[in-house]
Amino acid sequence: DQQVKQNSPSLSVQEGRISILNCDYTNSMFDYFLWYKKYPAEGPTFLISISSIKDKNEDGRFTVFLNKSAKHLSLHIVPSQPGDSAVYFCAATYNFNKFYFGSGTKLNVKP
Amino acid sequence: DSGVTQTPKHLITATGQRVTLRCSPRSGDLSVYWYQQSLDQGLQFLIQYYNGEERAKGNILERFSAQQFPDLHSELNLSSLELGDSALYFCASSPGVSNQPQHFGDGTRLSIL
Numbered sequence: 001d002q003q004v005k006q007n008s009p010s011l012s013v014q015e016g017r018i019s020i021l022n023c024d025y026t027n028s029m030f031d032y033f034l035w036y037k038k039y040p041a042e043g044p045t046f047l048i049s050i051s052s053i054k055d056k057n058e059d060g061r062f063t064v065f066l067n068k069s070a071k072h073l074s075l076h077i078v079p080s081q082p083g084d085s086a087v088y089f090c091a092a093t094y095n096f097n098k099f100y101f102g103s104g105t106k107l108n109v110k111p
Numbered sequence: 112d113s114g115v116t117q118t119p120k121h122l123i124t125a126t127g128q129r130v131t132l133r134c135s136p137r138s139g140d141l142s143v144y145w146y147q148q149s150l151d152q153g154l155q156f157l158i159q160y161y162n163g164e165e166r167a168k169g170n171i172l173e174r175f176s177a178q179q180f181p182d183l184h185s186e187l188n189l190s191s192l193e194l195g196d197s198a199l200y201f202c203a204s205s206p207g208v209s210n211q212p213q214h215f216g217d218g219t220r221l222s223i224l
Contacts, residue, residue, distance in 0.1 A: 004153070032210055043113060043201055043215030044154070051210070089153060096208050097167035099144070103153040 003027045004092050006102035013109050019077040021105050023090035026071065030092040030100075035064060035075045038087045038104070047088075048075070080109045114138065117202050117216035125224050129190040132219045136183055136204030142166070143185040144213055145177055148199040160185055161208055189221070197223045 005024045013019045021035075031052040036044035050057040050064045050073070057064050063076045077084055087104045114137035122130055136143050141162045146154040156169035160179035171177075174192075179185045189196060199220050203213035 006153075034212060036215075041217065043115070043203070043217045045113070046212035046214065049210065049212060091154075096210065097159070098169050099156050099213075101146075101154040101156070 002103075003030075004090060004100045004102045006088075006090060006105050008105050009103070010106040010108070013080045013107065015082055015109055015111050016079045019075075019080045019084065019107055019109065021075040021077075021088050021090075021107065023073045023075075023102055024071060025073075025092050025100075027092070027094070027100075028068075028071065029094045031094050032092070032096065033064070033066060033073050034091045034093075034099075035062075036089045036091065036101075037084075038089060044089055077107075080107075082109050082111050085109045113214040113216060115202060115204050115214050115216035117200075117219050119219060120217070121220045121222070123222045123224060124192060126192055126194060128192050129188065130192065130221065132187040132189070132200050132202075132221075134185045134187070134202030134204075134216060136185070136202075137214055140204035140206050140214070141183065142205045142208055142213075143179055143183070144203040144205075145171075145185070145187050146201040146203065148201060148218075149195075150198075154201060157187070166208065192223050194223050197221060 034049040035047040038044040091101045116135040145157040157171040159167040199218045203215045
């Protein structure tokens, strides 16, 4: 059962513009959400997270938005840089037991 | 460098065999997580250990088992291997079991011939 879905396998954005990566989930029990970035031949790297009691969390160029009623979260990268080109995974958990990951979105930032 | 070490990096074996994947967590981290990533798919949570005890179990097959040792390193044992077990296996660690993010190793690529 795919409880976390990333429906866009890839996204291409021009350098300097905004990148918006989307993620949907089905389990209303999830209380914490995370985004990871993954370069080839490396493990995922933690990027940013958000608790279900918030609707926005910001860290530099990265902002995560959570819409609980729609069971939807998004990651905004502004401005996008070529070094941001990677695969981005969203993940969700409840009570920090099991973690559920989406299938990833490959972001390509063009110079 | 995440501080999480996984060995070996690559493993090639045949169907029916048994392999052991090893993970050394970051210094001070008590929690260890194992994930499987099959081709073009997301990470599937397998199992979590905290300070030597199993804490949560995901979609881990009965042919797979894991343990965390007193020195906190962990091993994932895969037996009676099938072609479909070919995947990247990631280990991650975190200090505890709260909202501290997990730090991932670079994975072990398992190929079953």
